[in-house]
Amino acid sequence: MIGVDLHMHSNFSDGELSPVELIELAREKQLLTLALTDHDTIDGNVLAAQHAALHGIQFIQGVEISSFWHRPSIKKTHAVHIVALNMQNLEPMQQLLLKQKQLRAKRALLICEKLQQILKTDFLPEIRELVDGHDERITRSHIAKVLLKRNVVTRAQQAFDRFLKEGKAAYVPFLGVEMVDAIAIIHQSQGFAVLAHPTKYDLSATNIRYMIEQFAAAGGDAIELPPANTPLSTRQMLDRMVEQHQLKVSIGSDFHGAHMPWLSLGHVPKLKDGQQGIWEFFEL
Template sequence: MQGVDLHTHSNISDGTLSPAELVRAANQLGIHTLALTDHDTMDGLNLAEQAATDFNMEIISGVEISSQWSRPATKKSYGVHIVALNMQNPAPLQALLRLQKQIRAGRARQICDLLIPLIGQDIYADVIAKVDNVPDRVTRTHIAKTLVEKGFVSRPQQAFDKYIKEGKKAYVKFEGPSLADTIDVIHQSGGFAVLAHPTRYDLSATNIRYLIEIFAEAGGDAVELPPAIEPLSTRQMVDRMIVAFHLKVSVGSDFHGDNMPWIKLGNIPRVKEGQVGIWESFISRSQQ
């Protein structure tokens, strides 16, 4: 679906463009329907909507929620992201997001505390300065960039690999709500639940298929299609699961600006014949 991007980030979370800058960039690319889906916050929505009044652009309310999925067979818990779209009554979701913000702020402090014996310095003040001293906006990307600026690593990915990814000494798990509870709250808010980037959770093919199955059984509405750069076999696997569980599809670039420069705004995968876009449930007819 050209002209639609339902997964983007601004500097309200871990993107580099402001909501207004994001809207302007989207307009220049011919995007007419945009969802701002920052991590665990909808604080940028009004700014995006205000900017969009200058253009013929529809802003879809959105947020990317950090949830947890546990597979009983392995007893291991995985962090899984659910994109919520087009909330009609956001009050239930906003209550959840307030808790998410508390968790995010606490995790930022914990990670910085764990880094002190590793690097010999407390970088917390520098980290929160990156988010206008609002701790609940901090993501690991902000911490990684601070480590680069301080000279402890040469690039953000090295910060993850050395200190803050799962299994490293300064890793702190994000203890979000369960997958099922997240979907329930989205539906209580009159929105649609989308499984974000299902092939990017470091899961085996078997576990990816099982995740999509559990997502569908929990009432999930759509699966985000993998980007075109992923192997054809990966896309085919996801397509088969979408058919098997009667799910709709979503398309989004997961744009982060300069924090992930290889991801381009509006660069979305092709929707195959027979697949039903979740956007058909809420985009105004004038934009379809």
């Protein structure tokens, strides 16, 4: 048992558990090292760090940054998430996250406006209840929960399929920081830049390889390994890219809560022989 999980979410973004509850679950799962990586916020990290210390769990400063990059095959931008880990100087990151939060709040309101036009109902008050009035914490998952509660859809995924995903009527793109700039700011914060879940972006194998190539060229430090149930050919491709670009690897469950039971806290993939875990290089 490796006891490391470097990707998880609390209710400071789109997770179900509070930072304290998350640490309690991590203790039950016998985790030794973890990072809280909420979307574009480190607001939950202080609570998580304090509670982790009480239980002898090594806490790593983390955040998942929403960024974008340019696909080579068609003229469009594509969302990509960069996880920042083990930041030692938070000031540069806090400046970026302030801008990201403002963009997140604006995007959430635009989505709600579109839904109101389509469905003739204002869902915003109920959505705000889920995030204690913090518009910058609203994600599409929160919106999907309310649509499910109001019987607009029969399951949360249907909300994405009908309204919220790219190409649907209520979709609003999130154009935050560019990937290369996110990596630079992570390094200014004396942290490590990790390409999160590289196989989850609905990209062809060719474009995944191109994305990793661009990530490495921009100074990215590590790739997050895919779940254990990933097709062998996909895992082998990523392993080759790690070796080719001399990248380190990271592991994380991307745990959100009971509403995503397929993502279990502490359930992380195994490293291939010769791969270096990014946590081995942390300054603690």
